[in-house]
Amino acid sequence: MLRLFVRPVRNDRGEAVTLTVVGVIVVFVLLLTLVLMLSLVAGGRGSGAAAGCAPRSSQPGLSGDAENGIPEDYLEAYRQIGREHNIPWNVLAGVGKQESDHGRTPSSGVSSGTNDAGAAGPMQHGVLNDGAAANAWSKPVRGDRRLDVDDLSGASFWDDPSRRHGDGSGWPGYFAADGNDDGFVDVYDIWDAATGTAGYLLWMGFEENPEAALQSYHDGPGNSPGWYSDSVMRWAESYADGEFEVVDGSGAQNCALPGPPGDVDVEKMKDGELEECTVPGLFGKQGGVQMLTPLTCAAHAVIYAEFEDVVHNVHAQRCPDDGYEHPRGRAVDYMINGGGVVATGQDERNGDDLAAWVQQHAADLGVYYIIWKQRIWYAATPGSGWSGMSDRGGATANHYDHVHVSFIGSNQTTCNDGINVGRT
Structure with a gap:
């Protein structure tokens, strides 16, 4: 009954x-x-x-x-x-x-x-x-x-x-x-x-x-x-x-959010060399190939499989080198809408759900930090919660239209003097 x-x-x-x-x-x-x-x-x-x-x-x-x-x-x-x-x-x-x-x-x-x-x-x-x-x-x-x-x-x-x-x-x-x-x-x-x-x-x-x-x-x-x-x-x-x-x-009782995520061997993958990765949901090139770390490639596949129906597209590797994770093949942006406008209503709730799920499984996915709605959360100090960020101007720069996820790993780069040396 x-x-x-x-x-x-x-x-x-x-x-x-x-x-x-x-x-x-x-x-x-x-x-x-x-x-x-x-x-x-x-x-x-x-x-x-x-x-x-x-x-x-x-x-x-x-x-x-x-x-x-x-x-x-x-x-x-x-x-x-x-x-x-x-x-x-x-x-x-x-x-x-x-x-x-x-x-x-x-x-x-x-x-x-x-x-x-x-x-x-x-x-x-x-x-x-x-x-x-x-x-x-x-x-x-x-x-x-x-x-x-x-x-x-x-x-x-x-x-x-x-x-x-x-x-x-x-x-x-x-x-x-x-x-x-x-x-x-x-x-x-x-x-x-x-x-x-x-x-x-x-x-x-x-x-x-x-x-x-x-x-x-x-x-x-x-x-x-x-x-x-x-x-x-x-x-x-x-x-x-x-x-x-x-x-x-x-x-x-343990099914409120999908999990635990797929088999991601964080310790084995986190220091792996950059390699070609088929990136599902890639902006402008669905299933395109980019240079990512093995951990980023595997973790992204898990996240995207869970949230494909609410993610408009994704951005991963890019150049020139800005000193952060995208040029190092260690970050993915999950666009909640078409970009350029603040996510509201169901789009915002979808972003909240994605960010919360990644937080919950941060250790299993090798997450370094998450940025969403002009706030940053570090997996190494989960008890500190979200911290506000300075205003960079615009919905995209302030992460109101996408959830950014960075993964741990070494500081390799996919860029050389501003030239993209990986596939796009």
Whole structure:
């Protein structure tokens, strides 16, 4: 039996109503439709997802309320964590708004200390042994609010993310997670805190009963949907540009983004000599040959296979030598539109998705850095997040129409005194 939960709507009395699709016939039709759709898009985006991945909860676009009312770093965290854990990002944002106004509430426990219930951080996780908050943060001591990941001990939800409340497996321990891969679990860091929130909601059966899981986040397990879940969902609806749905993907927890990527031997390829590479999607010469490093060639093939349907074209090797990675055959520009204009609407969301996916798999692909929307992100220091860049003038120069990805490697060059010595 499949239970498909569409975002709550309201009846004439203002009561929340959840739409449920049940039945063997509906399951058969949905599965048949899914198979047909996959056969049509084979080779396009999502083709690298693990076999057997269930349908994913939708990730809506940004409403004006989201763009104007959520801090940029929080918005980025909600969107990426939502994708990774099959929870609509706007629901996580609704929790963040309800708990701390996205970290801006001056109440105790948001940026330091705890509240009266023993909860801390922007998502208000329980950190005190005698506190009432059920969404426990960490062990060995629940009072530890920032720990090196190597210091964590005891049972954790993340040891087995398939566990669910009421399945007989008992309490899963704590929900602390290193959401930004900086080596620490920090209850005051939105990346870590929102990841912990996602874990708790999943454990409470969010995929099958979103309202009950959300109410539990406030009241603890066993409570019926009520004012808290209604409030979170109202915020979630205000942040979404369009409809969104929650789909039971509990059998495919790691399929929110395609991955892991293809077989790219980073250590073997990163210092390889420049060589001829067939570059799919190459601007002006589809499948053209250029001089790239083996790592760049292999990693690009993986990225393009996942995002071919949303990339207008790509640029790779170029001259003259400007001191950066393109002349060294270590960079690819993924044009989100035809170029020269700022990506907006679905184009912008496609760019966000591509950048987020490359971030998630940076180590597997040998990424050096990513540039998107006049910001730069270094794979060597993921915890530092995106950094702003100076205004170079224009949509292309400021990377508002394409995502730039540079890869690690030696400083060879494909240029000689401004003359391109590689194939074009």
